[in-house]
Every structure is written in structure tokens, then in C-alpha cells.
Amino acid sequence: MTRGPSSTHRNGNAMADGPHNPLHLMLDRLGSRRPFGDEDRAAILNLPYTRQSLGAHAYVVREGDKPTHCCLLLDGFLYRHKVVGDGGRQICAIHIKGDLADLQNSLLEEADHSLQALTPCDIAVIPREAIRKLAFERPAVGEAMWRETLIDASISREWITNIGRRPARRRLAHLLCEYAVRLEAAGLAEREKYTLEMTQEQLADCTGLTPVHVNRTLREMDSEGLLTRSSRSVAVNDWSKLVAVGDFRPDYLHLPKDQMDRYQRGAGQSRGPLGFG
Amino acid sequence: MTRGPSSTHRNGNAMADGPHNPLHLMLDRLGSRRPFGDEDRAAILNLPYTRQSLGAHAYVVREGDKPTHCCLLLDGFLYRHKVVGDGGRQICAIHIKGDLADLQNSLLEEADHSLQALTPCDIAVIPREAIRKLAFERPAVGEAMWRETLIDASISREWITNIGRRPARRRLAHLLCEYAVRLEAAGLAEREKYTLEMTQEQLADCTGLTPVHVNRTLREMDSEGLLTRSSRSVAVNDWSKLVAVGDFRPDYLHLPKDQMDRYQRGAGQSRGPLGFG
DNA sequence: CGAGCGTTTGATCGGTGTCAAGGATCGTGG
DNA sequence: CCACGATCCTTGACACCGATCAAACGCTCG
Numbered sequence: 001m002t003r004g005p006s007s008t009h010r011n012g013n014a015m016a017d018g019p020h021n022p023l024h025l026m027l028d029r030l031g032s033r034r035p036f037g038d039e040d041r042a043a044i045l046n047l048p049y050t051r052q053s054l055g056a057h058a059y060v061v062r063e064g065d066k067p068t069h070c071c072l073l074l075d076g077f078l079y080r081h082k083v084v085g086d087g088g089r090q091i092c093a094i095h096i097k098g099d100l101a102d103l104q105n106s107l108l109e110e111a112d113h114s115l116q117a118l119t120p121c122d123i124a125v126i127p128r129e130a131i132r133k134l135a136f137e138r139p140a141v142g143e144a145m146w147r148e149t150l151i152d153a154s155i156s157r158e159w160i161t162n163i164g165r166r167p168a169r170r171r172l173a174h175l176l177c178e179y180a181v182r183l184e185a186a187g188l189a190e191r192e193k194y195t196l197e198m199t200q201e202q203l204a205d206c207t208g209l210t211p212v213h214v215n216r217t218l219r220e221m222d223s224e225g226l227l228t229r230s231s232r233s234v235a236v237n238d239w240s241k242l243v244a245v246g247d248f249r250p251d252y253l254h255l256p257k258d259q260m261d262r263y264q265r266g267a268g269q270s271r272g273p274l275g276f277g
Numbered sequence: 278m279t280r281g282p283s284s285t286h287r288n289g290n291a292m293a294d295g296p297h298n299p300l301h302l303m304l305d306r307l308g309s310r311r312p313f314g315d316e317d318r319a320a321i322l323n324l325p326y327t328r329q330s331l332g333a334h335a336y337v338v339r340e341g342d343k344p345t346h347c348c349l350l351l352d353g354f355l356y357r358h359k360v361v362g363d364g365g366r367q368i369c370a371i372h373i374k375g376d377l378a379d380l381q382n383s384l385l386e387e388a389d390h391s392l393q394a395l396t397p398c399d400i401a402v403i404p405r406e407a408i409r410k411l412a413f414e415r416p417a418v419g420e421a422m423w424r425e426t427l428i429d430a431s432i433s434r435e436w437i438t439n440i441g442r443r444p445a446r447r448r449l450a451h452l453l454c455e456y457a458v459r460l461e462a463a464g465l466a467e468r469e470k471y472t473l474e475m476t477q478e479q480l481a482d483c484t485g486l487t488p489v490h491v492n493r494t495l496r497e498m499d500s501e502g503l504l505t506r507s508s509r510s511v512a513v514n515d516w517s518k519l520v521a522v523g524d525f526r527p528d529y530l531h532l533p534k535d536q537m538d539r540y541q542r543g544a545g546q547s548r549g550p551l552g553f554g
Numbered sequence: 555c556g557a558g559c560g561t562t563t564g565a566t567c568g569g570t571g572t573c574a575a576g577g578a579t580c581g582t583g584g
Numbered sequence: 585c586c587a588c589g590a591t592c593c594t595t596g597a598c599a600c601c602g603a604t605c606a607a608a609c610g611c612t613c614g
Contacts, residue, residue, distance in 0.1 A: 573598085
């Protein structure tokens, strides 16, 4: 239940940019908007890190911890959540391969929420001091990291809106759209056919609903032909319809422009009133 | 309804740190955790800015805009909100005097939500390029600004949790606690007696409830003696009880340590089960 | 084959939303 | 200083979405 088993260690050195350095993932992510110069690249690839494997449900950070490291997700899925006084759990973010899952812990002293493995994961754990040093010595990298945290915050705002102002159907559809677009944008799946690595209980914790109600709603959407489920995988039968039901506009994901165009108007709707109640 | 009337202009110059420079507010906020050196201080105080007065409901930024400036709130209250397809509004943040209300717009190209005046406001509007330049040339300042955005994100996560997993009573109580603590921490009011600059409709838009239900719930809390309302001001009769009802733990606000101690345990409860349903 | 977990289903309850109307308050102009 | 309109607050009756409780079902993996 806590930290996973296998763990290799390795430090920055002259061979840092060998092809199997997992920090390439971080480099790609941070450099996606504007490519880095050689020195910036080298600085990222020379970051010290420890590689770890986590079993499902393993904690990376617990609420209240004073984190010493940040976490780059190399494979699998992580989620972040908070717990309320009566035991309820609220998931406030899902992370996919390539995400820097808790950059905020590099500057804030105490973790205000927990970070946990959704599926078995591989992560690279980077000392928070190294992250800070990099951020402030190499402005281009610092900007990219700051930017990542800002996008994370933008997604949080959309979740607030989703949970606060959309009924269950739309709420779930919106989550499915977001998940699909992020997976596809990361090159991990097609937006119309992917594996949803969440139980219905976890979906409920993302959306502020009950597992039972998630079940009924999903089932309803399935029987209407909106989507097709089998075990954990989801096939979206009609993307533009799902977008309409979910009231989904991807602007808040702040994707690179070329990617944005693919989602901008799944069916032509944008700000107008909603179809497909 | 849009931008307010009066507007003086002024640029960075040798007299920048005169006593009436409104950027002192920014300096105090950013330097609250760790004081700046002289050069950092000067760099902040020499930032170019334009001063503006806004009427209530005036927009500073609209969703979809490509902002060219960031906004330092000198006086009054601002709020940020998103609108869903069927017209519902969700407020996702409240800003008080001294807040840098939309720092994210310094790095993200397109505003993913609107920024609007809750009350008549004075703001200083700073070119986004100047903010970026400052952030990356003066690491100590950049770190403080990044940190501000991270705290903002932390509050967003708490709102997700509040809206997603707490019933109306707790939800409202939580919001009242947060507001009180932030006001007091900024030296603007006492946490047990302050003016709540929001209509019940706006409270509803913060909490994902209906105005009618906000009214009943508030009224119920009033008649129970939890709080006393008169026009817009709120007197908290029993802080520790409100904290208990609101399931409020202030850690997520990441206040400076000395301030934190005052709120940490209003009544001794912390993670345990809740009293006062 | 059994245990454990996740899904499905039905019956019922209750918290919040909706609709509608009346009352209070406040700023503004006559 | 009063009248007026606009905005906000208050209240009641009722509807409904989603929660709760409880049980059975179906995978999947030792």
C-alpha cells in the first residue's frame, strides 16, 4: 500500500543524454511549445533522479507531508486527491505519462493533498532542490515549468465548474472528453478509443457523484449508443455528440495550436446553447 | 459595464519607491515570506503600470481574450468565473486587496475564464511582458510570483473538494471561514466580524448551489446562532463551531507560519470525524 | 473453486432545485 | 424629503436528481 518495490538509482553525469534517459519525457513535455537550446536540454537531462516502480494504490506523497522530491510520471496513471472530514474522497487531478505530477511541491513546504498511483506506475523522483535550481538558473526551463503548473490550475478551474454547474450526465461526458483529448495529445491513445483506467468509484470521486449514480449514468449513455464500454476500455461512438453532451471546449487545456485545431469544433458548436440534454 | 472611467498613467522611474507607489502592495505580498534585497525591491517598484478604477461588475478580462496585462488589486474585490453552455455561472476564485489576480495570464496566451469586479475596485495594470521580464531576470521575485500562483491552485483544489464532497451547510461554512481567514491574514478585517461583499446569488455561484438554497441555509445558520447577518456584514458568533461545521483546515492556504498558528486549531479538531452536522 | 473486488439493479429517501410571488433595501431623481 | 425602480432577500409548495441501503451478479486471479 505504500511505496513500491523495485528502485534503481542514478545521478546526472556526462552520459545523461543517452537514448534511454527517462528525462527525455520531461524534455519533450517542457519543450513542446518552444524547443530548448542545447544548454537547457543538457540541464534537464542531467537532473539527478531516482527511478521507482509503484504498485496500484501506492502513495507517492500524502497530505501533510513535507515533500523532498518531485515526481515525473514515466508510465501508468497517478491521481491526486483530498479527503474531507466525514471520510469522503475527492479526486482533483489525473496524471498521465509525461506529467510532472507535483511540481507545486517544489515550492510549497507542505503537501495539501495526496498523490497516489491509479495503476502500477514507473516514476522518476527528482530532488526538489534540483528542480528549483534548474528553474531559476535556466529561465526558459523555469518558464516552461511554471507554465505547466498554470495549465494544471486551469484544469482545476474547469473541474470546479464541471462539478459545480453541470448535471451528472454532462459532468461524466466532460470528464471522458478531457481524458480522451489529453491521452491523444500525449500520443497515448485515440480520442475515440481508449482505456479508462478508473473504477466507477474513482470516476465518482472525480465528479462528486456516487458510484451507483455513475454506474447508472454510464450505462444509460451506453444504451443510447453514445459510447461502448467493455471492461475498462471506452469507445466513443460519436465524438461530436459526446462533446455536446459534455459541454466540452478544450481551450482550457491550453494545447499547442496545431493540436487545438483538431478538437476546437467537434460538431460546430462552441458557445451556443447546448443540444443533446 | 465594461472598463471603468478614471485612469492615470505612470512609468517606472527614479522616484518609484515613493511612499505612495501602489506597487508597495505587491512588494509586501511577494516579500511576505522572505524579504527581498534592494535590487529586487527596486525592480518591483519600477514596474510600469497603469492605474484604473472599475465600477462593480466591470470586466477586467473576458474568457477568450488574449490579455496583454496583469492586474494587481489595490482596493475592492474581484472574482473569476466561467460560464457553462446552458448559461450557469461558476465563480472559481475571489480576490482581495493585494492579490495579483491573474498572474496566469502572463504566461498563457488566452484567458480561460473571466475576471470581473465584485465591488468598485482600484487596480494597477501591469504589462505582461514586464512581469515576465521581472520573473526571469530576478529569480527571487520569480519564485515569489510562481508561489502565488501555486497557492491559487491549492485553493482551487480545495474548492473542488468543497463543491464535490460537502453538503450545502458545510460548503457555505467553509467558504465563510476561508474568506474570513484571508481577510484577516491580509489585515483587512477580523475573522469574526467582516463584511461579505457578495450577494447570495454570488455565494451560490461560488458553491455550486442555488440562490434560494443559499438563502435558506444561511438563514438557518443564523437562527441557530452560528452567525449573525446584517445587510452584507457577517459576525461569526462561535469561530470554532463554524470551523467545525465547515470542516475547515487552513493548511491549503499556505499562510506564513506565524499566521497559521492562529487558525490551526480553532477548537482542537483536525482530522477526526466532524461534530456539528 | 473460492475470495475479493467491481459492477449492476431495485426500492426508497432526502437534499436541493424550481417556480412563483411578495417584501425589504438602497440609490436616484424629482 | 419622498417616490420610484432596481436589485436583493425571503418564503412556500412542489418536483426531481442523485444519495442511500441492500443484495445479487460477474469477473479475475490465486
